[in-house]
Amino acid sequence: MGPTNRYQNADYLRGDQYKNSRNLGDRAQLHHRFSTNPVNWLNWIFPFLDLQSQSNVLECGSGPGWLWRNNLDRIPDECCITVTDLSPGMVDEAKESLASSDHDFRFQETDIANLPFEDDSFDVVVANHMLYHVPDRNKALSETQRVLKPNGLLVATTVGKDHMHELRELARQLAPELENSFKQANITFTLENGRAQLEPWFASVELHYYESNLKVTEVEPILAYVLSSSEVRASVDEQSIQSATLELERMIFERGTFNISTNSGLFRARSN
Secondary structure (H helix, E strand, O other): OOOOOHHHOHHHHHHHHOOOOHHHHHHHHHHHHHEOOOOOHHHHHHHHHOOOOOOEEEEEOOOOOHHHHOOHHHOOOOOEEEEEEOOHHHHHHHHHHHOOOOOEEEEEEOEOOEOOOOOOOEEEEEEEOOHHHOOOHHHHHHHHHHHEEEEEEEEEEEEOOOOOHHHHHHHHHHOHHHHHHHHHOOOOOOOOOHHHHHOOOOOEEEEEEEOOEEEEOOHHHHHHHHOOOHHHHHHOOHHHHHHHHHHHHHHHHHHOOEEEEOOEEEEEEEOO
């Protein structure tokens, strides 16, 4: 899998970048407000889970539980949903936000590469934008296959290598010393190479694309997204941010929008 980078460092992810939902929220808001696809990402994902009454579901890397919060009225009766994340802060937020639900939610701090569950326990496993954070994906996929029932389903979402390249370029301009870090963060599990990583572990693999781009009309959400990386935020000064603000304001004034290319989708992988 290659050398571990900061975006695959458990201590960094758990204790810094994703110790709570603040950074994730700044990123989600840009998509929520400016996506050209009228169907919200979390709503788009949900039908691919193919949940049935009494489905037993595991989500790994759940963050603050947004997938379930956005689809509560679509969850079939008597499903049991185990919501897990590497970050205890994220697990706490998910538990608090779903506490009033009538559905059977369970919460646990868990590493996908060391799942504390019995073999053949789950009908569905969800890994939403998280496998590229896992340094040993073979171990994680082995564990996923182990806990899935026969003909169980893994739904793993990710992005393509050119996803939001306009914002990566902006981040490079603000923090050029992080060039190598930006490169490492986007080569591990993508729409282009994910199938080859999944096929040794699963009987069938399907790829589905989410058609969307972002047409952004405000500067603040763009900078909030870029600065949601704690690495970038720690590396830039106020003068650089002011210069970037003026340049973005000029571009939006001249063009009407700041366009950002997105390339997202999901794999549906069936166990044997």
